[in-house]
Every structure is written in structure tokens, then in C-alpha cells.
Amino acid sequence: MNKNKQISSHWMRFKVSTLAASITSLILAGLPVQIQASDIDIYQAGGTGTTKIYLMLDVSGSMGNMSLATDYAYQYAYDRWRDYYYDSANICVQEDLPNDLMTSGHIYAKKWSDVYCKVDLSNNKVKNDTAYKNKIKDTCTATSDSNKFNCYTRITNLRKGLIDVIADPTIGKDIQFGLGTYSGNAITNKTNFIAMDPETSNKGTLIGYVQGITAGGGTPIAKAYNTAGKKFTSQSSSSNTSEACTGNGLYFLTDGEPQGDTNYSIDYDGITKVTTNTLGSSQTAYWGKIGNYAQSLLKSNYKIKTATVGFGGGYYLTATQKTQANITIGDKKYFDCTLVDTADSDHRNYCQWGAKTIPNRTNVGGFGEGGFYTAQSSADLVESLKSFITETTVPIEGSTIGSSTIPVDALNTNQLQPFAYFPMFKPLIETQDQLWAGNLKKYNVIGGTLYDVNKNLVYKNATDFNSDLKDYWFNSSAVHPDQVISYGGNLSQLLGAKMPKIDGSNNLVFQRNVFINNDSSVGDLKSAETILKDGTLTNREYLYGLLGYSKLTSADLTALASKTTYADQLTYLKTKDASKGYQLGSIIHSSPILLTQKGAIVADTGSLGSVDREDYVLFGTTQGVLHVVKSGTQNSQVIDGSAVATGSGTEEFTFVPKEMLTKQKNGFFESMAMDKSKDKNSGGGFFYGVDGPWTAHTVYEPNFYDATVDGKTVERDGLQVKADGKNSHQYVYGGLRMGGRSYYALNLSDMTKPKLMFHIDPDSTTSGALSHMGQSWSKPTLAYIKWNGQRKLAMIVGGGYDEKYEDPTFTNSTTGGVKGNGVYIFDAENGNLLWWGSKSASNANGTQDGGSSTAINGMVSSIPSRIKAVDRDSDGLVDHLYVGDLGGKVFRIDLNPNHKADDETKKFVTNAFTFASVQESGKNPPRFYEAPTFTIHTNSAGKKYAVISLASGDRSSPLKSDSTAQDMILGFYDSGVTAITSTVTTTVDLSNMNEIYKANPTTDKTGGWYYRLPITTSNSKSYQVRGLSEGVALDSDLYYSIFDPSKTNNGSNSTSTSCSGGIVGVSTAVKLCLPFGKCGTDTAITTVGDLGGGIIGLNVGPGSTGGSRKLIFNKIPETCKGVACTPNIIEYTTTNKLLPTRWYDMTPYVGAK
Known part of the structure; x- marks a missing residue:
């Protein structure tokens, strides 16, 4: 400071298998994309990126000897002749240090060179002055005598505080410091950024610079600030981490009023000048320049935060003042600059320059956003600098990009809703956290990708997404420290309104x-x-x-x-x-499904739309909770930020299975689920909760009513689910996946009074059919069957998953070796077991008796997959079931459409056999985790046959490098299923299948075709590319998502360029052609496009017209222009027409009654 006056304290005065789908009053709602993300092995440890802090320190004259009097004197005066401040009451009398002072093994003040004063609070002049005594106790160093304190100059405290931070072992190589000082017109760069790596001499070097700091001169802040800022903008990153992952912070310290340098011209060094907010007034032009530069640094690609530190007595706050000015919201701290006395604009401007914007306030911050801190002692300085390091550090924690869910419109199955439900969660790997926090948001689907309500792209690229997106469920009242996960979505509604x-x-x-x-x-x-x-x-x-x-x-x-x-x-x-x-668990495998309680279909500009809807979204989370949330009443997309329906995203209710109170009750709290390394039986392990995929069965009844449109009364023919459930119903079914073995069914006809229909609890029995069930991975298939001569709604599931398959080399060839080796059919109204099939089952006949069973030779491996149900004659009854297992086999089960209770000779199941087995000698059998795709074709002789297609891959160990793997995409021909009476066919194996896309391929095999997924090599390891999702058949095209574990987010085997937690592996969409797999004269499989990092399923969304659809990608859509242009992402058009066939694929969202 060069102002020769007393520095007063101015503070505080104060997404189908086939395109055709029937329009019917019964809908099985939901999109069969079941792999939002997969096993947590694909998520690398998060941690933090490199943090670079440039320290620009005031070493003006007021930091030196004169600060003793101004900070600690009881009554200080100014000697004009000697230009000297002193304590006229002789309470703080300047003395030379009698000894060197050391901290962390380093000298920070030297005897005979640096000065101090001793303050005795028992002195009669001050012993009754509580305010003065509190100040000395807060800012000076205690001695062995409780009344005596040693008080040091600001420059001494500065050196000590900086040395303590630099020497701190928690400040490691991920932290880089640069150091500069300013005084008078001298701006000195002591050192550029150097990493605080304890294995180098860098810490010692930086401490040496700190030890050499002396005081003298003025306070040219604009010039000093510009010099410090250019240390970031003029240098490239010195780490392998991308700039987006580097936290950049400028720590600017002064001890008093900055010196105005109005004529200084800021050099922006290539960054864009930002002038959104104004700092200071027209009379203080230099503050305006500083404010513009602070915003420009923050908004640049470097994202440089600025913290301002008020150091010394001029910024001292009493305990009361600290309480008033320091605001804590969640785990974030703020300083209220409005409480600074407006009589001194420099002080308030200095505070505003660094201060963080307080939520829901517009009068604090908006410039540096690193925080304003007051510091009077070395301890205060240490706290402020460490706080700023934490504030600046970029957490690499992964707000995951998975497959969004785009539901089929329950009122018109020919259309997909133009909205996507987007799950987010934060992987926490190298921690003891048992629960990953998450959220669910709702966005627009336009042209093959997602937009928010203001038509901002959701995806920044294939690996990351844009910030500050406003979804349909955004609630501005929500307060939460994590502004990525919690910004908008269902969580913001809980925090803002519940x-x-x-x-x-x-x-x-x-x-x-x-x-x-x-x-x-x-x-x-x-x-x-x-x-x-x-x-x-x-x-x-x-x-x-x-x-x-x-x-x-x-x-x-x-x-x-x-x-x-x-x-x-x-x-x-x-x-x-x-x-x-509130916190929400992550949505990993429990894909959101749409529940529509009512609505009406209307004709609008040549296509069918809907109005007067009452929609809900159901999803489970790893917290152990099933959520039902109001989707909102949008009848069309909102792309201008207006007309977001009131109540959108509001939670209707949550269902907590009682078993969660035993298994993972600590997950209900934010800081208690911290025992991941413990044994599961002792409350440890990862919490999966309600992580299974759910499905809905909806039956509507008519709803006739009048509505007013453009001032006229029109009659609406709508559909509704009535709360009494007599002629309509809304049933939902689902399991827990790795959260347990249970299945639950709820009646949601009356959303205000949810009812439990049944609970299937394999844990409650040690014998019988249920005891063989594994973890409830299989998404329930809801369909009507003929049972005892009656039409009955059934829930059909695979036996589930056994954790023995966590070992990638595990196989099972015996009865009883694993859980889950079966197929189960339950009464969907009450949960009674109707039939089950397995090698473990004892009955070979499968009669009609309640609880009947069929022994199926070969069914010895776990079946976590959804069951594919097929209706051959479109009578609304299931005739055939297909499913694959984890032992490389595919099974077909034929149901008796004439099953009667009084006819013992007519079994419920007519055929149940191993349809295909594709294990190769010397290799691990392929694993099928997902349901097959079923399509019907006609050969050259006019005979129909089916193609059953699947992709194999080990989901349990997605990153395993294994040269013995044999993963493939396969298409099996089935002519037995199309016979008038379905027949058992010879088991298909690879010897009678054509391998496609290879040199000199065979084409005369009659069992089907297969494509070997490649084995890639990276870092001397072999990685099997694998198929981990269901296929999608559109027209004669067949799509699969394949996962390559050798790559990372950016599509290479290098470090991820995304600051999103290092997701390992990349998913890519590929296209084959039906019925023969190979497309025309192509010599290689067609790659459609990258889906993104991690295990991403295919998602089909709406196209450019109401009845069209196309694949959705986690990236900005590419534009295709010109006559010769052929878009890579094909758009398919659907039309409503009568089909000259009786074959019907029972998709998870289509049924008949």
C-alpha cells in the first residue's frame, strides 16, 4: 500500500423387432433397451484432474513492518516525519526477532531482520477491552503465558502460511503452483507452474522463493492480475489431462485498498472478452477492466477461477461479523459482499471480484467465482488457500452417458414419444461408497439426438454432454452441492418441492x-x-x-x-x-418405463397424435427404491423454454421393498453407506437395490368426454385406466437384479393407493421350484396363455443369474450346479407358479396341474435373459418361447394352445428342447444375456421360416482379456416353428451354419449364419469384442450394439479426453441384413456409428415424421445434403395397414385381449 493513512475496517456495519404393431386397447409399455449401463467394472476410478494455482501476492510496503501497528496496536499513530506507524499506547511495540522462526522444517522469519511485537493482555490499558483481546487471540500466536501473545507482520504470516501449504504431504503432484509478486510498478514472476511432486525438488524450490519475499512499494492490481492471467492463457497444459479436466485458479492477495491504475490496458491474449456483468462504476474504470477480465478468464476454455483474499487487519471480522457474512448452503461456502460498507467501493469491489455467486442471488459475485476470503493469520491463509484448491480442482467423477429410454406411446404403438428419459449417475470407484448417487431427466428427441427445452444439444460429443441444460423436470428452487447430477430432473423436484x-x-x-x-x-x-x-x-x-x-x-x-x-x-x-x-440412487439397469393412465388419440396434420394425457414414469434405483414420477402433460414438444407443464417430474410415490431395510438401509442416507469393502453379510458390498428392469401391463376402457378446442366443443373418444380396476388396470412387474432374488407385482390402477399383488420370494424356501431361482435379472414378459382351458395373463421370466458367473471361465454341465437354470411361468394376477422348465425339474410331462414342470435336458446354465414370446396366429395367446443361456445354448418351448383341464393327454408344453448349441471345443461357451430377436421370412419356394438372432458376450466380466472367448452375432433358421404343428428340430451348431464376412465363405449350410466378433489387441493383451444388447430388426435390417473393451471414451486405447470418470470400452452400432446376415455384396459388416463410451444399448426414437423412427446416438447428428448423399443413419417409415400374416412377435409393449 502506498496510501499513507490509517486502513480502517470497513466490514459489516451493518427404445421393435418388427415395424408393424397393432393398435389395441392393451399395451405392454416400455422400450426393450435394458442396458443403460452395465457392470461397474467398466468405470475407472475417478479422482481429480491436475489443479494449477497461480499465486499473485501483494508485497507492498504495508505488508512489512508498519503492519504491526495497523493490525495489533491498541492506539496507533502516524509519525509524519519518519513515515512510520506506531502504537501510542505501547501495547504492541516493534522489536527485532531474537531467533529464527521455523515451520515445516523451513525458516520463514529471520532474527535481527524481521520484526514482531509482544502483546500482554493483562496490561491495565487493555485487560477490560474484550473486543481487542479477542482480536489478538484470533490473529496472534499464543505463548506459554495465557495472557501473552507474539504478533507478526503480514509478510511473516504470508511466508509461514505458504510454506505450510507447500510442505503439506496432501499437496501432491496433481497440484501445480506458480508464484508472482507485485509492488509499486514491479510485477515479478518468481516461477511458472511446477508440480508439487514430493519425489522432486520442486517443493523446496518454491519454498525458497517464498522465503525470499520482502515488502515494499504500491499495489497495481490490474497490471498484476493481467500478468497472472496470461500465465494460463499463454501456456499449454503440462499434464496428460485435457484442459477440461484441469482446474485453473488465480489466487490474488492484497492487504488493503488496491491502487487504481485507470490507464492500464488489459491484454486478453487471444481469449474472448466478456462484459456480461459490470464491476465498479464509471468513476472506477480500472475495476470495470478487472471485472471484464475476470469474466473472460472464467468463460474461456481455460475456465480460470479467481479468488481474492483480503489479508491483514483491514479485513478483520469479529465472530459476529463472520457469522453474518459467511453463508453455507449444502457443503458450499459463500461470502456476502453486500455487507461490506458501501462507503468504500474499493473494498466492496475487491470482494465482488472474487466472490462466488450465492444461489438465487444476483447481487453477489459473477466475476472470478473462486471465492472471497479474509485472512489475518498464517492459519487463515492456509485455510483460504486449501479451500480455493478444493474449489478449483476438477473432479473426474463421471456423470455417465448411457442409453436414454424413449418409450413407445401406450395410446398409439405405431409411434414413439418425442421425449427421452435420461439417467445420470456418478461412479465412485476407489472409495468405500456403497451407493452411487443419480438422477433422471426428461429431454426432447429431435433428428436423432436429444435437446433440452431451450433446444440446446444435450450431447457435446460421443463422450460428454453440455452443462446448464434445462430439462422438462427442472426446478429452480432445488439447492444441492452437485450442480451436474442434481441440476434439473426428478431430484431437483424432490429438493425444490418435497x-x-x-x-x-x-x-x-x-x-x-x-x-x-x-x-x-x-x-x-x-x-x-x-x-x-x-x-x-x-x-x-x-x-x-x-x-x-x-x-x-x-x-x-x-x-x-x-x-x-x-x-x-x-x-x-x-x-x-x-x-x-434427498438423494437418489443410480439408474443402471432399471430402464424407465412409461405408464399412461388416460388420453385420447386425435388426427393432427395427417398423423395421429394424442391429447389430455396422464403420464407417469416408473424406474428403480440402486438405493432400493422404486419411483413413480409424473411425466408431465405435454401434448407436444416444447423447444423454446416455455410451457413446461406444472408438476412435471413430481414424484407420485415411492415403493420400498421391506427387504431393503435389512439389506441396505444405510443407503437411505448420504454419508452412511461407506462399507463397500466389508462382507455382504455384514452390510458391506455395493448396493444394487431395485436394479432390475420392470415392465407394465395396461388394459384400458373407453372414456368419452367433451373438450373445448378453439372455442368449440368437440367429442373425445379416449382411453383410461379407472381406479376401481374392474374393466381396466395398470399392473407393473419387476425384479431386483443384483439387488436380490425377488419379483414384485403392483397394481397401480389408482396411483394414490398402490397395491401389492404378489411377492415371489425365492429366499424364503430351500426346496422346490423357487429354490432354483437366481438373482432376478430377467425382465418379465407379460402375455396371455391357454391354461386349463382358460385365457390367463402370465408373467414369464428366466430363472435368473448366479454369481458363479462372475468368474469368466466358469461353466456348468451338471444338474443343480447353479441357480437360475430354468424358465418360469407365473399367474400374473396372484403370483402362483403355473409351470417351470429346467434340467432340475422332475416332471417330464408338463401336465396341467398347478405347479407343473417339464424336465428340459441341457438346461443347466443360468438364464438371466428376458424371454422372447411369439404368437403364431395373432389370437393374443403365446405359442412359442425362445431364450438363450450362459452356456452357449438356445431353447425353444412350444405351448399348447388347446390346453384343457380335463384332458391329461394334452400337455401344457408340447415341446421343450435345446434348439441350438454353439460352444466350440477348447473355448469358453458364449454367454447370452439378452433376449433373441424373432423375424419371419419366406424362402424361394414360398415356405415360411423364422430367423432367431442373438449376440453373445460376457457381461459379468466386460473388460476381461481372453483369447479363449468366442463371441458372435448369430442367426438361426427355424422351419420347425412354422410347421402347421410345431416340430422339434435337430440342434443347430456352428458346423451347419454359414460364417459370413470371411474369405471364401460357405453359403450352403441350412442351420443359419454367424459373424465372429473380432479380437482386438491392445498393450499386448487380446480383447474380445462382444455383443451385450438385444438386437433391433427394422424392415430387413438387423442392428446390434457391440462393445470393444480395448478402447476408451475417445475411441482409442489412449487416455480418455473426457473429464467423465474414465469409462473403459466403446459401444458401436453395426448393421447386418435379414434373413442371411450378409448385406448384398458387402465384404465387411457395416458400422453405423459410435454410440459412446461404456456399454450402450440400441435406442430407437422418432424420426422426422410422426410414424418414422431411427437410431438415437449420443452425439451431435450429422447432416447429409445433396442428391448423391446417402445418410448412414437410416430413417424407417411405419404405416398402419392390415398384414397378410398371422405371425406376431409379442414385444414387451404389445398385447391383445
């Missing part, structure tokens, strides 16, 4: 509807509040974590459990405002 509150009668009111199956009985589910009032369910107090108190601690839960009444618990919670919050 927090617990105190009503006018001082009652604590919960605003979230949480239901649980408290006992084994079916019927109405019990609300969490009812269970808490009842006071008998074990661990019931953990439900508070789902009712808006997600920040409670284990101590809080102990206290709650000790309360004798529900009222006492509520009284306790009233004191826990800081513990309020």
Missing part, C-alpha cells in the same frame, strides 16, 4: 409418499408414516432418510430409536434442519 416443513400449528409435515410392504399380505401398501407411528417394524427409523432427512447420522438414528413415541421422534427432527435433504 422437503419436510413445519405447518402453521408447529407440526412437522412430510411431503413425500413412501410406501412399503410391511408384511406378507397383499393389498394396500402401508405408508412410511403409518409404519413409523405403529412402531413395530425393525429399523423403521431408517425410513426418515427417504422422507427428507438424508443427512442424518448414525448418532441421530440411535437417538431416534431411543424415543418412545412417534411424536418424540418428530420433536427431535424439528431440531435437525441441517439434516434435511
Whole structure:
């Protein structure tokens, strides 16, 4: 400082197998993309990127000896002749240091060179001055005498604080410091950025520069700031991390009022000048320049944050002032600059320059956004610098890009909704976190990719997405520290509108509807509040974590459990405002499905649309919760940011399976699920919760009503699900995947009163059919069957998954070796077992008796797949089932369409056999995790046959490098299924199949075709490219997503260029042609495009017209122009017409009644 005056404290005064689909009143809703993301092996550890901090330090004269009087004097005065400040009360008298001062093994102040003063608080002049005594205690160093303190100059405290930070072992090689000083007109760069690697001499070098800092001169902030900023903009990154992953921060420190340098011209060094906000006034032009430069640095590709630090006595705050000015929201801290006295604009401008914008405030920050800090001691400086390092560091934590879900319109199955439901979650690998937090958002689908409501692209590229996107469920009132995961979506609705509150009668009111199956009985589910009032369910107090108190601690839960009444618990919670919050688990495999309770189809500009809809979205999360959320009442897309429907994204209710209170209750809280390394039986391991894919079965009844359109009354012929469920219903079914072995069915005809229809619980039995079930991976297939002469709605599932398959070399060839080696058919109304087939089953006849079974030779491996159901005559009854297993086999099961209760000779199952087996000698058998695709074709002789296509791949170990793998895309010909009476065919193997896309291929084999997925080599390892998703057949084209584990996000075997957690492996869409696999004269398989990093399933979305559809990609759509241009991504057009065939693929969302 060169202002020769007292520096006063101015602070605080103050997405089908076939294109054709029937329009019917019964819909099985949902899109068969079941692999949002897969096993967590594909996610690399996150951590952080390189952090670069440039320290620009004020070393003006006021940092030196004179700071003793200005900071610590009881009564200080100015000696004009000697230009000297002193304490006229002789309380702080300057002395030379009698000894060197050391910290962290380094000298920071030298005897006879640096000065200090000793303050005795027992002195009569000050012993009764509480304010002065508190200030000395806050800012000076205590001695052995409780009344005596040693007070040091600002430059001494600066050296000590910096040395302590640099020497700190937690400051490692990922942190780089640069150092500059300014005083008078001298701007000195002590060193460019050097990494704080403890295995180098860099720390010592930087400490040496700090030790040499002395004070003297003025405070030219604009010039100093510009010099510091150019240290970032003029240098390339010195790490292998991309600039997007590098945290850049400029730490600017001064001890008083900056010196105005109005005439200084800022050099922007190639970055774009930003002038959105204005700092200062017309009378302080240099502040305007500084404000513009701060915004420009922040908005540049370097994303440089600026922190400003007020150092020394002029920025001292009392305890009361600190409480008022320092604001904490979530885990973020802010400083309220409006509480700075406006009488000194320099002080307020300096604060605003660095301050972070306070949520829902427009009068603080907007410039540097690194924070404003006050520091009077070396300890304060250490705290401010470490806080800024944390603020600047970029977490590589992965807001994952997976497959969004684009539901089939339940009211018109010929169309897909123009909306996508987009899951996000944050992989936390090298931590003890058992739960990954997530969210679900709703976006527009336009031209093959996603946009937000303001028509901003969701995807930045194939590996990352844009920030500050406003989805349909955005709630601006939400406050959450993670602005990527929580910005918008269902979570923002919980945080913004569902927090617990105190009503006018001082009652604590919960605003979230949480239901649980408290006992084994079916019927109405019990609300969490009812269970808490009842006071008998074990661990019931953990439900508070789902009712808006997600920040409670284990101590809080102990206290709650000790309360004798529900009222006492509520009284306790009233004191826990800081513990309020919500978190959602991740949506990994539980693909969202659309539930439509009502609506009407209308003709609009030549196509069919819908109006007056009541839509909900259902999805499960790893937190152990099933969510039902209002989708919103949009009748069309909103692409201008307006007319986002009120209530969109609002949660209708959540269902918590009671078993989650035993298995993973700690996941209801934000800081308690931290025992991943523990044994599962002891509450450890990763929490999967309700991670299974669910499906819906909807039956509508007519709904005739009048509506007003353009001022006229029109009659609507609508469809609806009535709450009484007599002539219509909304049923949902699903499992837990790795979260358990259960299946649940809920009646959601009345969304306000969800009912449990049944719970299939294999854990409750050690013998019989259910005991052979594995983890409930198989997505339920809902279809009608002929049972005892009656039409019956059935739930058909695979036996499930056995964790023995976590070993990539594991195979099973014996009965009883694994769980899940079966196919099960349950009564979809009550959960009673109707039939099951397995090598483990004892009955070879499969008669009509309740609980009948069929022994199927060869069915010895687990079946986690969805079951493909086929209706051969379009009578609405399933005739055939197809499924693959984890042992390289495919099975066909033929059901008896004439099954009667009084005819013992007519079995329920007419044929159940191994249709194909494709294991090769010396290799691990291929694994089929997904359902086959079924299509019907006609040969040259006019005879029909089916093609059953699948892709193999080990999902359990997606990154395993294994030269013994044999993954393929296969198409099996089945002429037995098209016979008048279906016949058992000879088991197909690779010897009677044509291998396509190879040199000199054979074409005379009659069993089908196969394409060997390549084995790639990277870093001396061999990686099997594999198929981990269901295929999609559109017209005569067959698409698969194939996963290459040798690549990373950017499509190479190098370091990912995305700052998103290092997802290993890339998914690519490929196209084959039906029925022969090979497309025309092509010599290689067609690559359609990259789907993105990780295991990404194919997603079919709407095309450019209402009835068209195309594949959706996680990237900006490419434009194809000109007559000779052939777009790589084909658009398919659907039309409503009568089909001259009786074959019908029972897709998960189409049925008949």
C-alpha cells in the first residue's frame, strides 16, 4: 500500500423387432433397451484432474513492518516525519526477532531482520477491552503465558502460511503452483507452474522463493492480475489431462485498498472478452477492466477461477461479523459482499471480484467465482488457500452417458414419444461408497439426438454432454452441492418441492409418499408414516432418510430409536434442519418405463397424435427404491423454454421393498453407506437395490368426454385406466437384479393407493421350484396363455443369474450346479407358479396341474435373459418361447394352445428342447444375456421360416482379456416353428451354419449364419469384442450394439479426453441384413456409428415424421445434403395397414385381449 493513512475496517456495519404393431386397447409399455449401463467394472476410478494455482501476492510496503501497528496496536499513530506507524499506547511495540522462526522444517522469519511485537493482555490499558483481546487471540500466536501473545507482520504470516501449504504431504503432484509478486510498478514472476511432486525438488524450490519475499512499494492490481492471467492463457497444459479436466485458479492477495491504475490496458491474449456483468462504476474504470477480465478468464476454455483474499487487519471480522457474512448452503461456502460498507467501493469491489455467486442471488459475485476470503493469520491463509484448491480442482467423477429410454406411446404403438428419459449417475470407484448417487431427466428427441427445452444439444460429443441444460423436470428452487447430477430432473423436484416443513400449528409435515410392504399380505401398501407411528417394524427409523432427512447420522438414528413415541421422534427432527435433504440412487439397469393412465388419440396434420394425457414414469434405483414420477402433460414438444407443464417430474410415490431395510438401509442416507469393502453379510458390498428392469401391463376402457378446442366443443373418444380396476388396470412387474432374488407385482390402477399383488420370494424356501431361482435379472414378459382351458395373463421370466458367473471361465454341465437354470411361468394376477422348465425339474410331462414342470435336458446354465414370446396366429395367446443361456445354448418351448383341464393327454408344453448349441471345443461357451430377436421370412419356394438372432458376450466380466472367448452375432433358421404343428428340430451348431464376412465363405449350410466378433489387441493383451444388447430388426435390417473393451471414451486405447470418470470400452452400432446376415455384396459388416463410451444399448426414437423412427446416438447428428448423399443413419417409415400374416412377435409393449 502506498496510501499513507490509517486502513480502517470497513466490514459489516451493518427404445421393435418388427415395424408393424397393432393398435389395441392393451399395451405392454416400455422400450426393450435394458442396458443403460452395465457392470461397474467398466468405470475407472475417478479422482481429480491436475489443479494449477497461480499465486499473485501483494508485497507492498504495508505488508512489512508498519503492519504491526495497523493490525495489533491498541492506539496507533502516524509519525509524519519518519513515515512510520506506531502504537501510542505501547501495547504492541516493534522489536527485532531474537531467533529464527521455523515451520515445516523451513525458516520463514529471520532474527535481527524481521520484526514482531509482544502483546500482554493483562496490561491495565487493555485487560477490560474484550473486543481487542479477542482480536489478538484470533490473529496472534499464543505463548506459554495465557495472557501473552507474539504478533507478526503480514509478510511473516504470508511466508509461514505458504510454506505450510507447500510442505503439506496432501499437496501432491496433481497440484501445480506458480508464484508472482507485485509492488509499486514491479510485477515479478518468481516461477511458472511446477508440480508439487514430493519425489522432486520442486517443493523446496518454491519454498525458497517464498522465503525470499520482502515488502515494499504500491499495489497495481490490474497490471498484476493481467500478468497472472496470461500465465494460463499463454501456456499449454503440462499434464496428460485435457484442459477440461484441469482446474485453473488465480489466487490474488492484497492487504488493503488496491491502487487504481485507470490507464492500464488489459491484454486478453487471444481469449474472448466478456462484459456480461459490470464491476465498479464509471468513476472506477480500472475495476470495470478487472471485472471484464475476470469474466473472460472464467468463460474461456481455460475456465480460470479467481479468488481474492483480503489479508491483514483491514479485513478483520469479529465472530459476529463472520457469522453474518459467511453463508453455507449444502457443503458450499459463500461470502456476502453486500455487507461490506458501501462507503468504500474499493473494498466492496475487491470482494465482488472474487466472490462466488450465492444461489438465487444476483447481487453477489459473477466475476472470478473462486471465492472471497479474509485472512489475518498464517492459519487463515492456509485455510483460504486449501479451500480455493478444493474449489478449483476438477473432479473426474463421471456423470455417465448411457442409453436414454424413449418409450413407445401406450395410446398409439405405431409411434414413439418425442421425449427421452435420461439417467445420470456418478461412479465412485476407489472409495468405500456403497451407493452411487443419480438422477433422471426428461429431454426432447429431435433428428436423432436429444435437446433440452431451450433446444440446446444435450450431447457435446460421443463422450460428454453440455452443462446448464434445462430439462422438462427442472426446478429452480432445488439447492444441492452437485450442480451436474442434481441440476434439473426428478431430484431437483424432490429438493425444490418435497422437503419436510413445519405447518402453521408447529407440526412437522412430510411431503413425500413412501410406501412399503410391511408384511406378507397383499393389498394396500402401508405408508412410511403409518409404519413409523405403529412402531413395530425393525429399523423403521431408517425410513426418515427417504422422507427428507438424508443427512442424518448414525448418532441421530440411535437417538431416534431411543424415543418412545412417534411424536418424540418428530420433536427431535424439528431440531435437525441441517439434516434435511434427498438423494437418489443410480439408474443402471432399471430402464424407465412409461405408464399412461388416460388420453385420447386425435388426427393432427395427417398423423395421429394424442391429447389430455396422464403420464407417469416408473424406474428403480440402486438405493432400493422404486419411483413413480409424473411425466408431465405435454401434448407436444416444447423447444423454446416455455410451457413446461406444472408438476412435471413430481414424484407420485415411492415403493420400498421391506427387504431393503435389512439389506441396505444405510443407503437411505448420504454419508452412511461407506462399507463397500466389508462382507455382504455384514452390510458391506455395493448396493444394487431395485436394479432390475420392470415392465407394465395396461388394459384400458373407453372414456368419452367433451373438450373445448378453439372455442368449440368437440367429442373425445379416449382411453383410461379407472381406479376401481374392474374393466381396466395398470399392473407393473419387476425384479431386483443384483439387488436380490425377488419379483414384485403392483397394481397401480389408482396411483394414490398402490397395491401389492404378489411377492415371489425365492429366499424364503430351500426346496422346490423357487429354490432354483437366481438373482432376478430377467425382465418379465407379460402375455396371455391357454391354461386349463382358460385365457390367463402370465408373467414369464428366466430363472435368473448366479454369481458363479462372475468368474469368466466358469461353466456348468451338471444338474443343480447353479441357480437360475430354468424358465418360469407365473399367474400374473396372484403370483402362483403355473409351470417351470429346467434340467432340475422332475416332471417330464408338463401336465396341467398347478405347479407343473417339464424336465428340459441341457438346461443347466443360468438364464438371466428376458424371454422372447411369439404368437403364431395373432389370437393374443403365446405359442412359442425362445431364450438363450450362459452356456452357449438356445431353447425353444412350444405351448399348447388347446390346453384343457380335463384332458391329461394334452400337455401344457408340447415341446421343450435345446434348439441350438454353439460352444466350440477348447473355448469358453458364449454367454447370452439378452433376449433373441424373432423375424419371419419366406424362402424361394414360398415356405415360411423364422430367423432367431442373438449376440453373445460376457457381461459379468466386460473388460476381461481372453483369447479363449468366442463371441458372435448369430442367426438361426427355424422351419420347425412354422410347421402347421410345431416340430422339434435337430440342434443347430456352428458346423451347419454359414460364417459370413470371411474369405471364401460357405453359403450352403441350412442351420443359419454367424459373424465372429473380432479380437482386438491392445498393450499386448487380446480383447474380445462382444455383443451385450438385444438386437433391433427394422424392415430387413438387423442392428446390434457391440462393445470393444480395448478402447476408451475417445475411441482409442489412449487416455480418455473426457473429464467423465474414465469409462473403459466403446459401444458401436453395426448393421447386418435379414434373413442371411450378409448385406448384398458387402465384404465387411457395416458400422453405423459410435454410440459412446461404456456399454450402450440400441435406442430407437422418432424420426422426422410422426410414424418414422431411427437410431438415437449420443452425439451431435450429422447432416447429409445433396442428391448423391446417402445418410448412414437410416430413417424407417411405419404405416398402419392390415398384414397378410398371422405371425406376431409379442414385444414387451404389445398385447391383445
